[in-house]
Amino acid sequence: MTNKKDSILVTGGAGFIGSNFVLTWLKESGSPVINLDSLTYAGNRNNLKSLDRDPRHIFVHGDIADNALVGGLxxxxxxxxxxxxxxxxxxxxxxxxPDAFIQTNVFGTFSLLQTARAFYAELSEEEQETFRFLHVSTDEVYGSLGPDDPAFSEATAYAPNSPYAASKAASDHLVRAYFHTYGLPVLTTNCSNNYGPYQFPEKLIPLMILNSFEGKPLPVYGDGKNVRDWLFVEDHCSAIRAVLDRGRLGETYNIGGSSERTNIDVVTTICDLLDELAPSKTIGSRRNLISYVKDRPGHDRRYAIDARKIKQELGWEPAERFESGIRKTVEWYLAHQEWVENVRSGAYHRWIETNYAERVAQ
Incomplete structure (x- = not known):
């Protein structure tokens, strides 16, 4: 049984960011976590293996849209x-x-809000004072920036360009509505691109690390000059703790790493780190593995986060610069080959084949 006064419910806590949050939460705060995850392709119990005998961590395999299950928890x-x-x-x-994105991100969030609203109504006045619903979202809801445009702020108009971004934008709006309509004490965070340990290896950074290590082609979309602001996952977790602890109800906080890089710069940095940390006479310079492939539809050109609000109000700023964070990330993947092999299931290989097979090198 958890300490009811201090426990938190984390949804998606076996995924990349969620598992890092659970691990750092238990390290930093010590209060118990009920971890609800449906364990789709990106959810991985091995991320939480170190907690197998930790009584503060209660893992529940289930869906956020299961109102009876969530309400019972x-x-x-x-x-x-x-x-x-x-x-x-x-x-x-x-x-x-896109179907799964609408189902999980829109309907799943709606179901969770409904259950949380019913639970909140049952709480005592004292419990209501301290209860929070923190919704983790993305900077992709804001659309795409030109090279000289100011970074996304919390006041930037939404302009999502992919089904993923549109589904997250919808969930953000639902969370806002439940605060203004029903008084549910919500907080929203919109973060830039995360990287770090336990990231599923279909995303840019882990894919490039693993392909570089093995001497496989490094497929870069378009001209490689799309820009992202990179945020080390442990910095993201510390920001969420700050928002949960001190954030103003109903507010949105943008979380960024202050590390804008083009995709090709990210890839060449990884190549150079692999050449340093795992040199191979057979492979030679990893930069020679880079190939430019057909761009994906609607590929946003640039994301950048203006994180002044969270710094000014909550005193948060990232501890890692990209150079230190990416080195830690490469070192982690090289040291955890067993974890890598466990997540590289047949489903993963089929996805990589589906996504990249027709994107021939340009």
């Missing part, structure tokens, strides 16, 4: 907060099959 454990990570999050997958 809330009534049993009476958590002080729900931290909502659960989402389909890969743009390329949303282009191939």
């Amino acid at each position: 809330l009534r049993e454990h009476r958590p002080k907060a729900i931290v909502h990570f659960a989402a389909e999050s890969h743009v390329d997958r949303s282009i191939v099959g």
Whole structure:
């Protein structure tokens, strides 16, 4: 049984960001976590292997849209907060099959809000004062920036360009509506591109690390000059803790790494780190593995986060610069080959083949 006063419910806590949050939460705060995850392709219990015998971590295999299950967990454990990570999050997958993104990100969030609202109504006045619903979202809801445009702020108009971004935008609006209509004490965070340990190897950085290590081609979309602001995942987790602890109800906080890089710069940095940390006479310079392939539809050109609000109000800023964070990330993947092999299932290989087979080198 958890300490009902201090526990939190985390959705999607076996995924990349969610599992890092659970691990750092238990390290930093020590209060119990009820971890709800449906274990789709990107959810991985091995991310949480170190917690197998930790009584503070209660893992529940289930769906956020299962109102009876979620309601039962809330009534049993009476958590002080729900931290909502659960989402389909890969743009390329949303282009191939948008249905799952609408189901999880829109309907799933709606169902979770409904259950949280019913639970909140049952709380005592004292419990309501401290309860929080924190919704984790993305900067992709804001659309695309030109090279000289100012970075996304919390006041930037929404302009999602992919089914993934549109589904997250819809969930953001639902969360806002539940605050203004029903008084549910919500907080929303919109983050830039995350990287770090436990990221599923279909995303840019882990894919390039693993392909570089093995001497496989490094497929770069278009001209490689799309720009992203890169945020080390542990910095993201510390920002979420700050928002949960001190954020103003109903507010949105943008979380960025202050590390804008073009995709090709990210890839060449990874190549150079692999040449340094795992040199191979057979492979030679990893930069020779780079190939430019057909761009994906609707590929946003640039994302950038203006994170002044969270710094000014909550005193948060990232601890890692890209140079230090990417080195830690490469070192982690090289040291965890067993984890890599475990997640590289047949389904993963089929996805890579589906997404890249027709994107011939230009």
